[in-house]
Amino acid sequence: MTSARWLDPEERQAWLALLAVSTLLPGTLDAPLYREGKLTLFDYHVLAMLSEAPDRSLPMSELASRTYSSLSRLSHVVKKLQGRGWVERAQCANDARVTMALLTEAGMEAIQSLAPGHVEAVRQAVFDGLDRRDVQDLERIGKKIVQQLEPGSWVLREPRLNA
Template sequence: MTSARWLDPEERQAWLALLAVTTLLPGNLDGALQREAKVTLFDYNVLAMLSEAEDRSLPMSELASRTYSSLSRLSHVVKKLELRGWVKRSPCAEDARVTMATLTEDGYSAIEQLAPAHVESVRDAVFDGLDHKDIADLERLGKKIVQRLEPSSWVLREPRINS
């Protein structure tokens, strides 16, 4: 039996802080979206990823990658969003084996209505307490962790947008 590589005190404090963020943040952001439109943070993220895609459409496999979900979980959520008239699925024109998810006009309207309050919740929960260096550090550290967990992540390929 091998001995555990225990965390040193500094690593333990960093781990507990990260664990607290990953535990508290989704519930905090979910709450506002649930009150506003009865959607979860994951639902919102699916809509947001489609709204940012070319033609507001993505193959389901790419959408799963961008939302860090399994195809099974994504299919369940897309079905729920289809019932609301916000997303539609269809075969890909170039390859019928591929299923495309497309944001409908009603879905685009929904994300437009939700986005201002959601971004304000994100600012309040995360960014208002950080300075520019903290934000750059958060991006750098987040991407480093994602690289270990999901090396092919789209976030690692996305160019940084300068404002």
């Protein structure tokens, strides 16, 4: 039996802070989205990823990757969003084995309507308490953790807008 690699006091404090953020943030961001659009943060994230994609469409497997979701969870949410007329599914024109998720015009209108309130909630919950250096550190540290959890993550390849 190997001995545990216990966290030192500094690591423990950093872990507890990260755990608190990962526990508190989703509920904080879910609440206004649910009030305004009867959506969860995950639902919104699916719509946002589609809204940013070329032609507002992605293969379901790529959308699952971009939302850090299983295909079964994503399929359930896409079905719910289809019921609202915000997303459609279609076969890929180049490969009939691939299912595409497409953001409809109504879905684009919904995300555009919800985005200002969501961005304000994100700003209040996260960025208003940080300076520019903190934001850079948050990105750097977040990407290091993602690299360990999911080395091929799209977020690691995402170009910086103001680089």
